[in-house]
């Protein structure tokens with residue numbers, strides 16, 4: 001298979017450039033008109049706010065918050081909110097564009113957005129996080145809306161923060177608006193199946209890819225980087241489908257056991273240990289970087305971006321990489337991985353199970369109805385499998401990697417919709 005060389009990068013690869021490199025390549029293969037390329041390459045809207053928060057000790061700290069809406073061509077924009085010390089506008093721009101492509105790949109009627117606050121929630125009390133979340137919501141009150149822009153959790157945020165967001169937003173509207181945000185606790189209109197949805201989609205797309213690669217899940221080994229929502233659920237569900245998960249890691253360390261890690265035990269340990277795997281005794285501690293280069297069949301990066309780079313890609317031994325995280329592979333690593341014959345189920349496909357069930361949550365909120373977990377899982381599994389098959393067929397037809405194929409499917413859909421809707 002011919003590899004189409006990506007566009008040259010700027011000196012320093014930031015997530016937005018990494019996304020643009022793939023966008024550029026896929027657009028070229030599709031023969032996308034320049035006018036539409038120019039529309040899609042820039043975010044539709046970028047908002048930066050300062051959030052002064054009273055800390056528990058009485059001092060006032062000013063946090064910076066962001067919301068980037070990349071596109072509303074397919075529908076209201078959708079995207080999570082990240083609370084992390086490294087959040088910056090470039091990262092949020094890239095993540096917002098990824099949401100556009102992700103929603104388009106799985107064919108759900110949303111555009112793409114992302115939000116974030118530069119903060120370290122691990123060093124903040126629940127009260128400080130609540131005040132920050134409420135302040136962020138008020139600052140974005142004209143942006144958010146059930147038909148406009150619908151946030152969700154991402155790194156560092158979860159159902160608790162989404163409940164505060166829903167409550168703060170609802171207060172300003174004088175009524176309960178649960179469809180303004182997804183990833184809520186079940187009692188507030190959250191969907192059954194949402195918590196595990198992203199990890200479940202990783203599992204479904206991993207199994208679909210393993211079938212094509214003729215890897216028997218019952219004989220396969222796996223390593224999972226990141227043991228938060230996505231990583232721990234992916235590890236748990238892959239183990240349930242027969243894979244031997246030999247290594248898991250988080251910021252508290254990387255842990256390896258040749259005979260397989262008992263994922264339930266690791267989850268219990270993490271939950272009892274302030275959310276960290278640090279000190280997990282049922283496996284041997286290895287260096288954090290080594291988890292990516294272990295001799296396993298399947299590697300699931302499910303932590304953060306830019307962990308597989310040109311410098312370590314050559315050492316990867318896995319046959320299949322399934323990207324639970326957004327942007328874990330730098331664009332400079334793409335060609336190294338492709339030349340090595342490693343298949344990659346790209347982020348915009350592999351982790352789209354989360355936004356799919358977020359969409360189901362929004363649909364249920366608007367219907368005023370609740371689906372069973374079984375219905376949610378069956379429908380999301382079908383969407384993930386159909387999306388995988390569509391991307392796989394495109395990859396075969398155009399002789400490109402699954403990543404470029406996923407971008408092609410997504411860009412084609414958004415471009416066609418844009419043409420029908422028209423512009424100025």
Ligand code: NAD
Pocket residue numbers: 153154155156157198225226227228229230231249250251252288302303304305324325326327351352354355
């Ligand atoms: P999370 O905060 O629940 O977990 C993140 C995990 O990664 C934690 O275990 C953390 O310790 C670990 N981690 C962070 N940096 C690390 C590093 N350098 N090495 C090893 N471990 C590290 O976040 P999450 O919701 O699981 O999100 C993880 C990734 O998946 C992010 O890229 C996010 O954008 C993406 N994602 C999440 C969802 C979702 O539904 N939560 C959906 C799609 C994509």
